[in-house]
Amino acid sequence: MQAFSCETPHRVLLCSIRPFRFLQLPADSRGLQTDLRDFGPYRRSADFATLPQVSETFRLGRVAGIPIGMNWSVLLILWLISWSLAGSYFPAVLPGHQSGEYWAAGLVGALLFFASLLAHELGHAIVATHLDIEVEGITLWLFGGVSKLNSEATSPRDELAIAACGPMISIGLSLGFLLAAAGLNAASAPELIVGVGLWLGTVNGILALFNLAPAAPLDGGRLLMAWLWHRRGNRLEAVVSAANAGRIFGYALIFVGLVEFAVGLGLGGLWLVFLGWFLLSAAQFEKSQAVHLNALAKHLVGELMTADPVVVPENLSVADLLDDFVLSHRFSSFPVQASDRQITGLVTLAQLRLVPAVNRERTCVKSIQTPISELVLTTPAEPADQLASRLASSADGRALVMEHGTLVGIVSSTDVMRSIDRLMIRQEA
Numbered sequence: 001m002q003a004f005s006c007e008t009p010h011r012v013l014l015c016s017i018r019p020f021r022f023l024q025l026p027a028d029s030r031g032l033q034t035d036l037r038d039f040g041p042y043r044r045s046a047d048f049a050t051l052p053q054v055s056e057t058f059r060l061g062r063v064a065g066i067p068i069g070m071n072w073s074v075l076l077i078l079w080l081i082s083w084s085l086a087g088s089y090f091p092a093v094l095p096g097h098q099s100g101e102y103w104a105a106g107l108v109g110a111l112l113f114f115a116s117l118l119a120h121e122l123g124h125a126i127v128a129t130h131l132d133i134e135v136e137g138i139t140l141w142l143f144g145g146v147s148k149l150n151s152e153a154t155s156p157r158d159e160l161a162i163a164a165c166g167p168m169i170s171i172g173l174s175l176g177f178l179l180a181a182a183g184l185n186a187a188s189a190p191e192l193i194v195g196v197g198l199w200l201g202t203v204n205g206i207l208a209l210f211n212l213a214p215a216a217p218l219d220g221g222r223l224l225m226a227w228l229w230h231r232r233g234n235r236l237e238a239v240v241s242a243a244n245a246g247r248i249f250g251y252a253l254i255f256v257g258l259v260e261f262a263v264g265l266g267l268g269g270l271w272l273v274f275l276g277w278f279l280l281s282a283a284q285f286e287k288s289q290a291v292h293l294n295a296l297a298k299h300l301v302g303e304l305m306t307a308d309p310v311v312v313p314e315n316l317s318v319a320d321l322l323d324d325f326v327l328s329h330r331f332s333s334f335p336v337q338a339s340d341r342q343i344t345g346l347v348t349l350a351q352l353r354l355v356p357a358v359n360r361e362r363t364c365v366k367s368i369q370t371p372i373s374e375l376v377l378t379t380p381a382e383p384a385d386q387l388a389s390r391l392a393s394s395a396d397g398r399a400l401v402m403e404h405g406t407l408v409g410i411v412s413s414t415d416v417m418r419s420i421d422r423l424m425i426r427q428e429a
């Protein structure tokens, strides 16, 4: 049987664990992106500005408690895979069937391939869950799958276990599909069914091999990082080395893709260019994230918080809040307190903006605030890097700093960004 066709975009799909976590900007921070780009170090590396986003368009459900989502681009890839299998691959290797049979085989193959990809991601996610790392979810998208983990592995051994499990599942699936195809063939099953099994065995093998390339953020890059971390005992150095390998790999893919496109090998070349570009930016992002978190690790929340924030009473109307507080203070969020002085939540300018002008008099702050139960709480003594990681997974990117039950400060993503900026400038000086 002919080797796996290289003409179509499904030849490489990658899996990537948590490439886009750090200091996610709050949804209401319009304009903040621009601010960031104007910051010194970010202007140079444009880390945050060029970061590709993997967003979930549909929620598919939960497996083992882990939310599974899908980006709309998966539909496009599903169609491309089915189309190339039904339109060229199966007719070439197994001629003489009806078009409908090819399409059925193509669709089944494409769906089972995405199921295999999901199994690969679940491998990472389930191992992470067992190691007490919170998994926000798995998203399938254009280039494959992403498992979003909310914190980092605490040892090289944990990092290795999380990274290794995905490719191991793909290798297992590859062998399983190949054995099933051999069994079906021996049992004289229809040749198209055997063909689908062989194809699935092959692509799962390719998926495992490609992802084992020693280049972050691919699984192989994480294995490399775990090994270097174990050998050198320095996590930051290991992350930077693995990310550098990822950048080289990204450049190599772009180069190969451009050459393929130039010599007329089809759209597969362009696909490689996009994939390389994606890997390049993800590797660059991982590197700067590690450097920044490392800079923050030497500092405490108390050093970067805005102390003694302006607190507003919860029965205040939105109109009064706008007149008496917003216009006279530079803050973009205000902690809210009840009459017994207990803090009950936080209200942001974005939330105030959503209240139509005609309703401002009769809407009280309490009804639009984010309740304290949904806010990130910290203490002045928490290491700043730990808070930064927690803020990245919070909805509005702000934390209240409490000490002995009293509010002493507030930290926003912007505060953290500014601190990183100062620290980086000081390091460069």
Ligand SMILES: [Zn+2]
Binding pocket: 015, 016, 120, 121, 124, 166, 167, 211, 219
């Ligand atoms: Zn993986």
